[in-house]
Amino acid sequence: MNRSKLARWLAAMAITASATSHAFAIEVMVVQVAPMRGLEAKQGQGYAAGMRLAFDAANRKSGVNGHTFALATEDDGSRPESTVEQTRKLLIEKRPLVLAGYFGSQNLRELLATRLLEQQRMALVGYRTTDIAPAHAQLFNVRADIPSELAKLTSQLSTVGISKLGLLYEAGPGSDAIVAAADQAAAQAKVRFVTRASYTGSSRGANTSISEAVQVFTKSTPQAIILVANGAPTAAFIEAYRVSGGTAQLFAYSGADIEQLSQRLGEDHLKGVVISQVTPNPYKSTSRLQREFTEAASQHKPKEPKSYLMMEGYIAGRVIVEAVQRQGRTPTREGTIATLNAMSDYDLGDYLIGFGGGERNGSKFVELSIVNGSGKVQQ
Known part of the structure; x- marks a missing residue:
């Protein structure tokens, strides 16, 4: 084969490989149902902004294994019945790979009572409650309990x-x-x-x-x-x-x-x-996690100001991205659950995540902060 034919053959193989790769690529849909209006709106909004920082950072690098990420949110007004209703709706409309960023003790209890997670073979990654959530096989929190x-x-x-x-x-x-x-x-x-x-x-x-x-x-x-x-x-x-x-x-x-x-x-x-x-201080840049969070926020420039909630959402987003990364070309709902269960070594930078041995709270990180005279966090 002469040089010109070889060059054309290599170019054709590259195009074929690229087409094959894109044929396997999907948009990974993540769904969040949380308070987006009312007294607790800042919670849902801040968490969502953090997840978007993680997803946008991955998307800017052409995704992982060719897959990109999108987040769909819906307001539940902090009402448990609305949490269930909106989740059902988005499961049909958006066909997500994973749920994330839910809020409220009763909201989570009523969602679990529907057995939607089992029926849909769906993981829920990241949530906040004011009681101790049950050790459910498809719940994966990214914070200390x-x-x-x-x-x-x-x-x-x-x-x-x-x-x-x-x-x-x-x-x-x-x-x-x-x-x-x-x-x-x-x-x-x-x-x-x-x-x-x-x-x-x-x-x-x-x-x-x-x-x-x-x-x-x-x-x-x-x-x-x-x-x-x-x-x-x-x-x-x-x-x-x-x-x-x-x-x-x-x-x-x-x-x-x-x-x-x-x-x-x-x-x-x-x-x-x-x-x-239960997360590192979002206003500092001491650890690798803090520096990457700050860089992501400076590039994306979210409407919401930096906050501990945003940092927690960012961590949840990073865990979802990692779970997709570890599955290769064909991430699935069942594969996401299995991958999370096997995740025992994910180091985001002085912040370790692990769900091995049936652990449902992936982190042990807890530190105390005190509010100073100007209303700011003081470690």
Whole structure:
């Protein structure tokens, strides 16, 4: 074969290879149903923005194995029945490979009760609840669990000599598990909960409102109160408790969301509040994960400001991209579940993800942040 024929043959083979490769390429659809409007809208929006950062970064590199990524979102108004309804609709309309970024304890419980995940052979990657989610085979969270946060908070309080604690938590089917986890963490740290109060998260399973909870804590005067509540009730409690003259130190779990609290509370109320965080600080660039997150945000320029929620969404997006990468040319729903279950070694840069051995919470990372006099995070 002369040189000109060889060149034409090589060119033809390259075109054939390219066409074959693209024939296997798909658009990986990810679906999120979460609060996108109303009091908790910042949660769904921030998480979605983080996932898009991860997907856009992959797409700019021509995807993975030729596959690109897209995210479809729908608002559920924080209503569990809407979570189920909108998920059903998007499963038909979008035919996603995976679900991601869901919010709410009752929302997740009602979704699981439908058995849609089993029927659709679908993984759900990344979610936030104010109780301890069940160890479901198709749930994969990218953050530490609430017992790990409670252990970190009680240990810190013990270290500084605070031993008499209060606990605020959401009333509902999962509240007994939260109380049990808190008591276990307290026992290990050699502190104790002298007062507990729950608040009404919805019209279901209610028993004590925020205002009544404030009265409970102002009467019992614990040295510190741990708040296992999301942004809106945490903000409402802090404001009402401070106005009532409450002086206990306030420690919130990560779901309270520092950025939301900063928007809703004045500096006088927010100053000194400690919040456990389950992702690295999104405002720093110390680790590889933080640097890549910052670079992705600078290139994509999302409408939402950087936040811990966005960082968590970004991590969830990176885990989904990695799961598709590991499957090669033909990612499937079943293959995604199997790949996630086998994922025990994914290092994003000082942030390890692993679901081996049936682990449903892929990370053990927990650190504490304190809000300073200007309402900003101070490590």
